[in-house]
Amino acid sequence: MTFAIAVKNIDKKNPIEDDGIVRILTTRSKLHLKAMVKYYKEIYGKNIDEDLDTLMSLKETLQCLCNPQAYFSKVLNDAFKDDVDKNTKEALTRVIVTRSNVDMKEIIEEFDKQYKIPLIQKIEDVALGNYKDFLVSLIRRVA
Numbered sequence: 001m002t003f004a005i006a007v008k009n010i011d012k013k014n015p016i017e018d019d020g021i022v023r024i025l026t027t028r029s030k031l032h033l034k035a036m037v038k039y040y041k042e043i044y045g046k047n048i049d050e051d052l053d054t055l056m057s058l059k060e061t062l063q064c065l066c067n068p069q070a071y072f073s074k075v076l077n078d079a080f081k082d083d084v085d086k087n088t089k090e091a092l093t094r095v096i097v098t099r100s101n102v103d104m105k106e107i108i109e110e111f112d113k114q115y116k117i118p119l120i121q122k123i124e125d126v127a128l129g130n131y132k133d134f135l136v137s138l139i140r141r142v143a
């Protein structure tokens with residue numbers, strides 16, 4: 001399992017620089033990646049996320065590929081926080097616009113489940129004016 005070995009050797013070599021890791025992430029199906037993550041837990045007794053804490057880009061890539069609804073829900077929630085950078089705040093628009101025709105309905109359901117507040121209500125509480133109206137109308141269109 002090339003991927004697992006690269007993750008376990010994270011302190012010796014950056015897995016993102018490993019051609020095998022890049023190949024696996026870019027050519028394997030989501031089903032295969034999910035199975036790989038499950039198999040990793042069976043072998044090592046812990047989630048792969050725990051071993052990737054020092055390499056956030058790889059951790060977030062796996063989360064996005066294996067469970068996009070949970071990943072994008074987290075991105076949306078982070079965008080609502082007051083003390084985040086501009087790029088994180090802009091993620092609110094990016095996620096809603098780019099996912100609206102793909103899986104926004106599932107992201108809305110996951111957000112509601114994870115954070116115990118409807119996404120539309122959270123947007124109405126945080127956003128203002130035309131921006132709020134724009135985001136709410138996109139979400140209502142798919143909900």
